[in-house]
Amino acid sequence: MIRYIEFADRLSAWFGKAFAWAIMVMTFGVGYEVVVRRLLGAPTDWAFDVSYIMYGTLFMMGGAYTLSRNGHVRGDFLYRLWKPRTQAIVEFLLYFLFFFPGVIALIFVGWKYSARSWSYGEVSVNSPAGVPIFQFKTIIFAAGALLFIQGVAQAMRCIMCMRDGYWSHAKDDIEETEVKLMRGETVEELRGSTAETIDVVAPSEDQETRR
Incomplete structure (x- = not known):
């Protein structure tokens, strides 16, 4: 399971970026x-x-990457109070009740629409330019396929959490400067963690107190 999860995370990250x-x-x-x-x-x-x-392309093709990083909106006012095993059980059930049926429908409908669009070279009717959009319809199918692959990985994470009692998350590959500042990292550490020189503000007294 770990090898598949790592593969799905890398695939989603590559397409998302x-x-x-x-x-x-x-x-x-x-x-x-x-x-x-x-x-x-x-x-x-x-x-x-x-x-x-x-x-639309950015939104669709970034969906699997966002899912792998737990970046989608979650109403967690109850979820966050549960133990990891309870969270995993609920998530696992919801994946099969809602996520996979919706994604599978997206794959089949996306394939149908894209095949029809490619067959007659569909163009946009929203402007006189007649911009081709048959390639855009293919994004529907591709996004669904990526979401399905990543969804299987997320379901495997649920199984591992039910077994081990803790979540296994994808490795962080990006982090906002503000988060690092709130952790109290110095300006020199921040500059050394990026290839570019950036202007940052040192943590305030309030942040130092919270830390």
Whole structure:
């Protein structure tokens, strides 16, 4: 189980980080549209399509990565009070009652839509540019497949927690600077942990007191 979990985590992380670059394309498209619309009075035909296609792609392809890092929204006002084994039992049941049926439906529907879209080269009807979107429909299927693979890994984590009594989490590969500052790491330690030079603020007296 551990080998499969590590494989699923690496796969989800690779796709999540690779498709995170879609935000750059979306930013360029929106920024360009603002400039030419406001300054030149010549709005584009394609900016709206690019923005929602890129955002949708980023949102869908980052889902499995977010799941592997427990980043999805959770209403845990009761869940956090339970023992790890109780949490694992409830999560395991919910995965099979709701998660897997929904993801499997997403896979089959995504395959159906993408196959039909590729068959006639579907283009966007939201703008006169006619931007191709058949490749965007494929994202539905791909996102569902990644979520299924990661969901199996999460279910295995539940089994391991029920057996061992504690959770096994994916290795942290990113952390906000604010979190490190609240732990009391020094400016020098923060600068040494990144390839770039960053401007940080030393912990305040309140943070030192809390620590």
